[in-house]
Amino acid sequence: MEEGLVVIPKATVSRLPLYLQALTEYDHLGITLVSSEEIAQKLGITSSQLRKDLSYFGGLGIRGAGYDVACLLGRIKEILGMQKKRRLAIIGAGKLGTALAGYRGLQQHGLEVKALFEIDKGKIGTAIAGVPVYPLAELHAQTARLGLEIAVLTVPAAAAQKVADLVVEAGFKAIWNFAPIRLEVPENIIVQYEDLVAGVLTLVHHLSRKLG
Amino acid sequence: MEEGLVVIPKATVSRLPLYLQALTEYDHLGITLVSSEEIAQKLGITSSQLRKDLSYFGGLGIRGAGYDVACLLGRIKEILGMQKKRRLAIIGAGKLGTALAGYRGLQQHGLEVKALFEIDKGKIGTAIAGVPVYPLAELHAQTARLGLEIAVLTVPAAAAQKVADLVVEAGFKAIWNFAPIRLEVPENIIVQYEDLVAGVLTLVHHLSRKLG
DNA sequence: GTCTCCTTGTGATTATTTTCACAATGTTAT
DNA sequence: ATAACATTGTGAAAATAATCACAAGGAGAC
Ligand SMILES: NC(=O)c1ccc[n+]([C@@H]2O[C@H](COP(=O)([O-])OP(=O)(O)OC[C@H]3O[C@@H](n4cnc5c(N)ncnc54)[C@H](O)[C@@H]3O)[C@@H](O)[C@H]2O)c1
Ligand SMILES: NC(=O)c1ccc[n+]([C@@H]2O[C@H](COP(=O)([O-])OP(=O)(O)OC[C@H]3O[C@@H](n4cnc5c(N)ncnc54)[C@H](O)[C@@H]3O)[C@@H](O)[C@H]2O)c1
Numbered sequence A, B: 001m002e003e004g005l006v007v008i009p010k011a012t013v014s015r016l017p018l019y020l021q022a023l024t025e026y027d028h029l030g031i032t033l034v035s036s037e038e039i040a041q042k043l044g045i046t047s048s049q050l051r052k053d054l055s056y057f058g059g060l061g062i063r064g065a066g067y068d069v070a071c072l073l074g075r076i077k078e079i080l081g082m083q084k085k086r087r088l089a090i091i092g093a094g095k096l097g098t099a100l101a102g103y104r105g106l107q108q109h110g111l112e113v114k115a116l117f118e119i120d121k122g123k124i125g126t127a128i129a130g131v132p133v134y135p136l137a138e139l140h141a142q143t144a145r146l147g148l149e150i151a152v153l154t155v156p157a158a159a160a161q162k163v164a165d166l167v168v169e170a171g172f173k174a175i176w177n178f179a180p181i182r183l184e185v186p187e188n189i190i191v192q193y194e195d196l197v198a199g200v201l202t203l204v205h206h207l208s209r210k211l212g
Numbered sequence C: 001g002t003c004t005c006c007t008t009g010t011g012a013t014t015a016t017t018t019t020c021a022c023a024a025t026g027t028t029a030t
Numbered sequence D: 001a002t003a004a005c006a007t008t009g010t011g012a013a014a015a016t017a018a019t020c021a022c023a024a025g026g027a028g029a030c
Helices: A010-028 A036-043 A047-055 A069-080 A095-101 A104-108 A136-146 A157-170 A196-211 B010-028 B036-043 B047-055 B069-080 B095-101 B104-108 B136-146 B157-170 B196-211
Strands: A066-068 A086-091 A111-118 A131-135 A150-153 A174-177 A190-193 B066-068 B086-091 B111-118 B131-135 B150-153 B174-177 B190-193
Touching (some): A010 A036, A010 A047, A010 B196, A036 A047, A069 B196, A095 A111, A095 B095, A104 B196, A111 A136, A131 A136, A174 B196, A190 B196, A196 B069, A196 B150, A196 B174, A196 B190, B010 B036, B010 B069, B036 B066, B066 B069, B086 B136, B095 B111, B104 B111, B111 B136, B131 B136, B136 B157
Parallel strands (some): A086 A111, B086 B111, B086 B150, B111 B131, B174 B190
16 A cells, blocks of 8 residues: 555545545544544545545554544645645736635635736735735746745636746746636646636536426 | 437536637637537547537537537537526625626626625625625525525635525525535535635645645 | 454445547538 | 548447445454
């Protein structure tokens, strides 16, 4: 069960944030031991799926008892790469960018919003939720100075590709993209698409299946 | 190939919003015919996957030529249930709720934000992006009056379950939940979880795999 | 310490999804 | 009309994921 040799299924990785969520809640409630059945019930999955997923990371549980919440929480954070803090910049201080800048959930997961970038002169020089707003022209300079790694794209779709090009050039390693458009970037840049419309359309699809 | 008899794979349905995105872009550019290869390239998937997906809905393409953009767009909208307009309410007029209330992407997909609900007296009675803010106590009455179907939950996690209970009681049919918590609701209520933290943690995971 | 009970960890099985490869069938040029 | 060509639609094969069922092992009672 040497990790590194074992290939961890993509489907398993995609569920880790879910497990993190449930375990964080147990932790806050002061619960120190939970069974796979309990977690599974809370999350609406099967307990065998949870156990199988966790088994890829070695024997984390205690047979006959369950899983130690603190221990499992730590291990999942480690696997997700959350030990190291990451610095983000938000490009586009509009409605969504502003909301994200003030979102405490990011900070709580080791993600520090260090800068906002804008082209609107009215916003440049101000601070939003304590985060300074820089002109887009300073992207390159500030990226190096602040050690920025992840760019959050909350600019209009029409500007997104051009901004993505600038972001890549500035030295960012990853993009979290909220604009409803696919980006063309070099292979070595990680892109995570956050398509809120896709989410609600999935819901609409289920709704119309049921009700017409 | 009678639809209704054929079971459409979940994985296929989950990709339809993606196809919608690409086709909408082609449509705006005035392109009327595209090959599976072109679409696939833009989206970073294989052309055979696209063709297989579309094949579940019958012969939509033109052999030797490609797919008619307008025709395919219409069919996908139909399958996703977008012909019928849906009325939404946003519960929690905070940072995220405000951003969503003013998001034009919803309107563009037939989703009408008709109301915001709040407990903060300072916000009640005002309008945000043209949407009136009602007291949470009026949830039941306004749901019936306005014909609300989908509740968007943008309240703090601690309040989310209680609000979900109220939303169910008020007669909503579906919940689009942004609070980082799993909800307990009756079987017949559709819940779509929008976990932004999960998205960015997936990105962080990839990042730390690559860079450590 | 032994016995009973409980829950994990996992090989085997089944289901789902993706990829492959090519026949079918349309377009376009002449 | 016919030939040359392009692209779809789809069975079959391969890969991936989920579920099952139970042996293994640890906890707790006495
Ligand atoms: N508002 C939402 O709730 C929401 C939800 C999902 C997705 N989105 C997407 O997020 C993006 C932003 O949406 P929004 O509602 O916040 O729009 P917005 O108009 O409120 O904000 C966009 C901001 O980007 C700035 N901007 C424009 N071009 C720029 C550039 N080249 N460089 C830097 N800044 C630039 C504008 O000045 C503006 O402040 C859009 O692509 C939208 O589709 C928004
Ligand atoms: N801000 C973001 O970018 C962001 C991103 C992802 C997820 N979220 C989640 O969305 C939710 C809202 O986040 P936010 O940043 O907008 O918080 P916020 O504090 O800005 O807004 C919450 C709003 O809900 C209202 N509220 C509280 N209890 C209520 C109740 N019982 N009924 C109706 N309204 C009530 C508050 O008065 C406030 O206006 C949280 O669960 C958060 O985790 C936020």
